[in-house]
Amino acid sequence: MFSSITATDFYKTGHGKMLDKGTSVIYSNFTPRSAHLAPVLKESFDNKVVWFGLQAEIKDFLIKEFAESFFKMDCESAVKKYKRRIVNALGGDFDASHIRELHSLGYLPLSIKSLPEGSRVNIKVPCFTITNTNPGFAWLVNYVETVLSCDLWKPTTTATVAFEYKKILTKWAKLTGTSEEFVGIQGHDFSFRGMSGREDARRSGMGHLTSFVGTDTVTAIDAAEEWYNADSLHPPNHRRPSLRFPSSADNRLRLLVARPISSTTVMVTALNTNERDRQALQIMPSHHVCQFCDKCSNF
Secondary structure, X not given: OOOOOOOOOHHHHHHHHHOOOOOOOOEEEEOOOOOOOOOOOXXXXXXXXXXXXXXXXXXXXXXXXHHHHHHOOXXXXXXXHHHHHHHHHHOOOOOOHHHHHHHHHOXXXXXXXXXXXXXXXXXXOOOEEEEEOOHXXXXXXXXXXXXXXXXXXXXXXXXXXXXXXXXXXHHHHHHHOOOHHHHHHHOOEOOHHHOOOHHHHHHHXXXXXXXXXXXXXXXXXXXXXXXXXXXXXXXXXXXXXXXXXXXXXXXXXXEEEOOOOOHHHHHHHHHOOHHHHHHHHOOOOOOOOOOOOOOOOOO
């Protein structure tokens, strides 16, 4: 089983003890810093990324993984397992009291403010911010950064590249008099076998689906329906399949807060209906809609 509480860099395990005395709040951000190596046409690239992947990360990692691999464990067993991993690697004794306190708290005291997923965001502008809601857990904010960065850069990069491909295909469809309806499947995704793992394929595949409907990565569609309540459609009266993401009428920042509820409740709400997800996390319906819905305001 993947261990959520050890999903960090070794150097971060000691950061909590290095904070200035009295530090009660840490406020961090996730920002695309450069497009210098972006695989796009420089002459048409407007220095924006397509922001995507956070809701999946919250549901899968911050709720489900922490519930199953940490909060549901017996406290002594969880602390012992964590301490063994750190001591075996770094030696000496290790004060794991902060891990015990987190387990006793029973939830992740984190607040995340995010731009709507599917937004096109300027390079050097934060896509989301994260801070702690309990003054005793300032250390946790940057502790989870390792996994957040690991899991979020790829779907955002893929969504951005897919958007740029779509611009090129649409441009030439117009210039050659070809129907633009074909664009959605011309950028077909055959990347599954070339990804670095099954999870990578799911998340990157979802990023691709923000601009195209064509994919051979079946599991990416499953993930979009599981994490974004998307709906894959191919009724008889449709000329082509579509994948629709739920939409929201407003463009306000969404506030995602893990509130103090039991780990069991967190896990259940993460795996059930959209309404229960919102009750647990205060998540508004995703603003993002793929290009096959005429209500989309982002693309």
